[in-house]
Amino acid sequence: DVKVTQSSRYLVKRTGEKVFLECVQDMDHENMFWYRQDPGLGLRLIYFSYDVKMKEKGDIPEGYSVSREKKERFSLILESASTNQTSMYLCASTRGGANTEAFFGQGTRLTVV
Amino acid sequence: QQQVKQSPQSLIVQKGGISIINCAYENTAFDYFPWYQQFPGKGPALLIAIRPDVSEKKEGRFTISFNKSAKQFSLHIMDSQPGDSATYFCAASGATSGTYKYIFGTGTRLKVLA
Numbered sequence: 001d002v003k004v005t006q007s008s009r010y011l012v013k014r015t016g017e018k019v020f021l022e023c024v025q026d027m028d029h030e031n032m033f034w035y036r037q038d039p040g041l042g043l044r045l046i047y048f049s050y051d052v053k054m055k056e057k058g059d060i061p062e063g064y065s066v067s068r069e070k071k072e073r074f075s076l077i078l079e080s081a082s083t084n085q086t087s088m089y090l091c092a093s094t095r096g097g098a099n100t101e102a103f104f105g106q107g108t109r110l111t112v113v
Numbered sequence: 114q115q116q117v118k119q120s121p122q123s124l125i126v127q128k129g130g131i132s133i134i135n136c137a138y139e140n141t142a143f144d145y146f147p148w149y150q151q152f153p154g155k156g157p158a159l160l161i162a163i164r165p166d167v168s169e170k171k172e173g174r175f176t177i178s179f180n181k182s183a184k185q186f187s188l189h190i191m192d193s194q195p196g197d198s199a200t201y202f203c204a205a206s207g208a209t210s211g212t213y214k215y216i217f218g219t220g221t222r223l224k225v226l227a
Binding site: 031100 | 220
C-alpha cells in the first residue's frame, strides 16, 4: 500500500518559533508538494520539489521554506511562526511526468498561539 | 489564469439524489482534470479524472462531464449515499516549465442525508 506519512497529526507552537513539518513517501516519487488547506480557500500550493535539492515556489511561499535532501523526504519550515500560519498542512507526492495521481498524507493541524 | 473556480461551497442532498459540483478554469494549457475526495481527518484521495480529449468519463456512480469550449467540468454523483458525505476538490494540471503541478478548487462540502 502506497504511503505518504506526515510526522505529526497535531502541533501547537508559539509565535516566533521555528517549526519543522516532515513528510516521507515510500513510492520513489520524483515530485513532492506542500499545500495548506483553509476553509473556503481550498488547497493552496506553498512549495514543490521535482528532484532532490530542487525546489520551486508555489502560490503562497511567503514565511515558508523547504528542504529536500533525500528523494523520499520533503520538509516544510516555518522560519518564525505567526498566528496567520495556523492551518492544516498537507504533503503530497507524484511520479514524474504528466497526468499522474497525487498521493496525500493525512495532514498536520498546526496551531500557532 | 491559474485559478480553478469551484461551486457550490456546500451542498446538501437527500439519499438517492444526484449531487452536482461544477468547476471552471481559464488556462488552456491544463490537460488533466482530476477530482479528489476528502473525508474528515484524512488527506484527499483521487476519485476520478478526465483528459480533454473526451467529454465524459464514468466510474460507477461517479461521472465527470467535460466541456472544452466552455472550459468547464463537473462531477455528478448518482444515487448519492450518506457514505459519500465528504469534501470534494476539483483540480487541473498542466506542464509549467516542464513540471506538472496541480491547481485545486476551493472545495465543496457535500452532506447526504439518510
